[in-house]
Amino acid sequence: MKPIVTEKAVMMIEAQNTLTFETSKIRSKEEIKKEFEEIFNVKAHKIRTLIKGNKKYAYIKLKKQFPAIDIATKLGLM
Numbered sequence: 001m002k003p004i005v006t007e008k009a010v011m012m013i014e015a016q017n018t019l020t021f022e023t024s025k026i027r028s029k030e031e032i033k034k035e036f037e038e039i040f041n042v043k044a045h046k047i048r049t050l051i052k053g054n055k056k057y058a059y060i061k062l063k064k065q066f067p068a069i070d071i072a073t074k075l076g077l078m
Contacts, residue, residue, distance in 0.1 A: 001035065004057065005077050013078070017068045018061045023049075025056045032058045040074075042066040 004020040012018040023032055029047045036044055036058075043066060048059040062068050072078045 001032070001039075001058070003072075003075050003077055010072075010077070012059070013068045013072050016061065017064070017066075018059050019068050019071060021058045021060065023056050023058050025051065025054070027056070029058075032060070036060055040071050042071065 001021040001023050004022055006020075009020040012020060021032075021036075029049060032049070033044050033047050036042075043063045044060050045063045046061040048061075050057045050059070062071075069078060
């Protein structure tokens, strides 16, 4: 998983508590959620995926008690 840093992605972190990652096209939502929760030790509320071109993007909305901005800071996105 590779974090996405665009203006839209940063706005989603601040407004919707959502992080955006580029991931493998063959991974399921459950696999993405499990890997994300293990790596960052947080709970995901909802996962949405988008396949655009030859890439798959995962939008991971965190539960309210886990601020996405904290994870973004750890990753150096903010």
